[in-house]
Amino acid sequence: MAHLAVAEAAIPASETVVAVRGICKRYSEVEALRLIDLDFPRGKLTTLLGPSGCGKTTLLKIIAGLIAASSGEVRVNGKPVTGPGPERAFVFQDFALMPWATVMRNVAFGLELQGMGKAERQSIARNYIAEVGLTGFEDKYPHELSGGMRQRVGLARAFAVNAEVLLLDEPFSAVDEQNRRKFQEDLLRLVDKERKTFIFVTHSIEEAVYVSDRIVLLSRRPGRVSQIIEPRIDRTASPDAIRRDQGYLDTVEEIWQGLKHYVD
């Protein structure tokens, strides 16, 4: 017992950015989440993975403050979450871009809502538009872009507000396969560069293993934490080497074995 206590003390409290404690969520008849306890360490990309309908998006939206939990609480930097806040930014599955606004206005929209001046917010936005590889598309409208490019706009908007925690809700599920791979590689580069805490929801095992530092497996409804996996993959290797790495393939297999019995 003694060495366990030491191990726990070795992790300073500040390392945890988002703490989820005893979260339950019931929709009138359906129990979506049951007693979720999770810590999300600073600067890491943690993935919520599970079968469809396990409540992973619900959990993400509770952390975002968009949905209220039935019981339990979420703390960000020690402060309880009562609604959305500037330290968290959300990336939506369907992009949630304003179709009447240009790429520039969409990316700068979070800053616009914060009341930042036009010149200042546009220079920040221009920087992140370049960061996601959309330079030259500033004055285009969303319908002029491909699905992959639209989600890059959504990602740039989330980066632009300089939040500590980025919440990504299946960001690549509406993007075609080739673009998704490229996107995942870009995401890893941005995770490395921006040093932010990422919480990522996906239903793709390969995607989870490829991008995550930690993978939280949720069980089928009611969603509960069934397993936490930390893939040991050498991230310095090239993307193609990672996808053929034995550790990567073993982790994918391990998760599949864990999830297989949920699939009928």
Next chain:
Amino acid sequence: MILFGYRVPMMASLIVWCVIWEVVGRSGALFLIPPLSSVLVAAFAMVQTATWQSAALVTLHSFSVGMALAILVGIALGVLMGRFKAVDDLFGIWVNIFVSAPLSALVPVLMILFGIGETTVIVTVFLFAVWIIVLDTRAGIQHVPNSLIEMGRSYGASPFALYGKIVLLAALPEILAGIRLGLVRGVKGVVIGQLLVSIIGYGELFELYSRSFDMENFWALTIILFAAAMLMSAAIEHVEKKVDYYAGVR
């Protein structure tokens, strides 16, 4: 349109009907229908008379005031109904009754309430136009993607900014369609209101010309009115197309 393998220009059908009108008019078979050419001559002379100009101004004034009220109230009520179920339950039945009710029958009652004058006409325009604006706005608001609203909330939009910068703009195509349909109904409202009150504006002139069987002037009046209604509707439609272009992807 393609006829017997030839491309027919857009306005060609209009020309066909104009020619038929002219021929029927010249044949003298129906005394109610004078030739189109003499109607146009009458129209040209009429717009220069002080009588017509003051009637047009009175009509335009009633119409604009009634429409402005209908647009304001219609959008406000439509937004509330689209967003709040309680408001929807409270007003839904009335809006649906009034949108299809024969409102002309109510004008005599309005005359008792608002007197024989401009107020009654304004109220008539309002009642004709407002319901379809409410219904279309409500539909537009209900179709605003939930993720856009969540996006606004998660990036810290105040309720005011959420409506001003996101919800109303996202619903704009439907709101504009409602206003266009409302305008057409408002034109009906102003004419019916004035006809029944019958002592002001266009209604007075209609009454005058039809009683004295002055068909040239009667038709001239009608054509001017139709043209004005169509132009307004076309103008809104033009804006709608532009907005649809930007709002097309959702």
